[in-house]
Amino acid sequence: MSASSTPATGQAEGAARGGTLLVAALVFIALVVAAIGSLGAPLITSVAEEYDVSLSTAQWTLAITLLTGAVATPLLGRLGSAHRRRKVVLATLAVVALGSVATVVPAPFAVILAGRAAQGVGLGLTALMMATARQHLGDRAVSTIAMLSVASTVGVGYPIASLPAQVGGVRVAHLLGVVVAVAALITAVVAVPRDTGAAPAKEPVDWLGASLLSAGLVAVLLVTSQSSRWSSDPLPVVLILLAGAVALAAWVLVERKAARPLVDLTALRHPAVAGANVVMFVSGIAMYLLFTLVTRFVQTPSQAGYGYGLTEVEAGLVLVPFSVLGFVAGRVTPKMREKVSPFGLLTANGFVIALACVLFAGVRGLGVVWPIVVMGVLGFGVGGFSLGSAVSGLILAAHTAAGSFAPTDSGYSTAAWTAGVLALVTIVPAAGMNASRRRRHQS
Template sequence: MSASTTPETGQAESAGRGGTTLVAALVFIALVVAAIGSLGAPLITSVAKDYDVSLSTAQWTLTITLLTGAVATPLLGRLGSTQRRRKVVLATLAIVALGSVATVVPAPFVVLLVGRAAQGVGLGLTALTMATARQHLGDRAVSTIAMLSVASTVGIGVGYPIASLLAQLGGVRVAYLLAVVVAVAALITAVVAIPRDTSAAPANESVDWLGASLLSVGLVAVLLVTSQSSWWSSNPLPVVLILLVGAAVLAAWVVVERKVARPLVDLTALRHPAVAGANVVMFVSGIAMYLLFTLITRFVQTPLQVGYGYGLNEVEAGLVLVPFSALGFVAGRVVPKIRQKVSPFGLLTANGIVIALACVLFVSVRGMGVVWPIVVMGVLGFGVGGFSAVMPQAILAVTPAEETAAAMSVNQVVRSVGFSLGSAVSGLILAAHTATGSFAPTDSGYSTAAWTAGVLALVTIVLAAGINASRSKQHQS
């Protein structure tokens, strides 16, 4: 009997001899979509040169991926909550593969943008891989979900050095060819390893397309302005107006979701203090983590003639991210074991302390040799990896199994918005410390930005510790 014949036998069989294959496949898929999504960052300069566009225009190869990912995540989460999860995963990976092909063909810049948008759809798969693990892996589900969350975060650093090296050797299209190869490999892996759907989706099941449309417009408006930090100084009034429109649309979306029979996102889950608290903690910590992440990558590439920085090229800067990914995976292996003795919000508090430590280290030692930013990146990676590993446990502990995809899709969207804001805040602070006509900000700008990230990490610590104390009192009473 196959792993998909019945829920019980399928789960037992997958958790047994086929479990290792499924775990490896899910982690590989999560790594691939995260790495493909991040490919835009190290290639912005190369894209600007090869396509003869400005750096701000080339920045859209990263921005549009983030936008489509944020929009696709809740929709895929709802579609994947049904009995057609495997079909949704395969269709999404097919879209990613086709989009990857579009990025390598000789064509105008707009075709590259379309391809990058299609690749961004894959960022919504993380919630579905978690739901698949929870359904089919039995006792191994908790540790696997932790690793999937880690992979979706630290996978960002996996594509950087490889893409940078390929761009240096053969140009931007050769670098994007990497995405074609791994996307096709992920699709084949999913075909072979993802268990078949248990039955056909109910005929009367409907998708909340109005809610999907409102959420898409609201998120695009918010992420559009937060991901384009240069607009804040050059066009502040339109930025504020777009933000207000986005907020109004999202408010309308909340009203719609509370009235429809089967909402895109079940907001009633957020009434549970643990789920709501976890998402607030994710939002604040996401800003802090990505703020420091972007600071380090920019600092090490600053030319020596500026008076600080290390003048690393794209390949060397990509290698600085290796400790981030490596220690992130280490944390992903260690944290689930500690979870047996420490509560999820206790672990979130501890990892908030690690992120705060990384911020303090960056302020203190960044100019004392290139090895120190590498050390800071490693510490940050451990904090981010630990944070990512425990976050699903804090949410899924109070979430019904059938709502796994929907609940984690909300968390993924919150994380995406937090990361985008972190990048925007980093750019805003550095821009404020850049003199008119100057190429680079003053060194003090990096200190100010790092202390800002540290304060946000402190807020994360206070929030997580407060929720942990509150839940401890509830369990004792």
């Protein structure tokens, strides 16, 4: 051993290599989660055709994934404490892998829907990847968390899933999800550190709250997405809506009394916290509403009087600017936070989403370049919630004539302007909170 090669140096180099391996593993798992989550977007039209369901029904393959992800994120955060984080990560990836298998087997539409729901559970893994980075990566934790935040918003599955869908159909495209889910599971087995520390004496998990929230959101989204049932079967629609409202009301009561609630509703008593959450919620609806509109519009055959009749691959490429600009925004935003308040960023986010909505509503007939521009602009306003996807389906369904596969062109205008109004609505409270914050700091 040379004089310069000491045991301490060797240990430091080994730790550095181990840290690099862990960083790569965490980012890879985050990218896999993003890829699986994005598989539904460019395949909505293909799912409708292959499974012989309406476009609004096929849209559930995107909405259900976002819904389960919204519920799973806080739940996994509770389950994935340091003493069992590895176990939770491996179990979650196993669920995602099984869900991926369900999307490729020859079975009715309900099975692929269940598989997509299981895949959505993986959307809650990003928070656990960040917690792992904080615990094990020391000085590299901050930069790794920034990469994980960006990786979780990049829709790498858009163009990648499109080619196999065009060649072999929806199930072949979803086979990609099986491959990457299994690869992520193997990566986690090899690279995620073993659990540390003893289990606390008592650590309750709010399973009742998670169940009530899931039931309430599913009921509301189900009624929202099935507008054709409102006139044909009004009684079941009303009963489902009431059941959803009761479940959500019960969830609020449970959360207020739970020792460790799934969502800390008491924090919403603070006007700034409540306002920020409302703004983010509404802007997320607007963002995903427009996102779904563009995805469906570009694939609509020109025989409908609008649309570009793009193939799955071409539609996937249209969505690439969303990922690229979302990546750029993810890199720029942390630096902007040093100069701009969080409410200032929310205000800017509302303007960006509103601009994208106006561009799509006003000039989408000028060629395929405009949807590409719209997706690039929208990428800067990355956010979203499953209700946005359901609302877009509701509006388009209301503009679809009986027996027609595609909605009218005016339906896209109505939905786009609706998204734009929602985005503009978020600007006023966000700007107001920003101004109030400045006054407090000046006084």
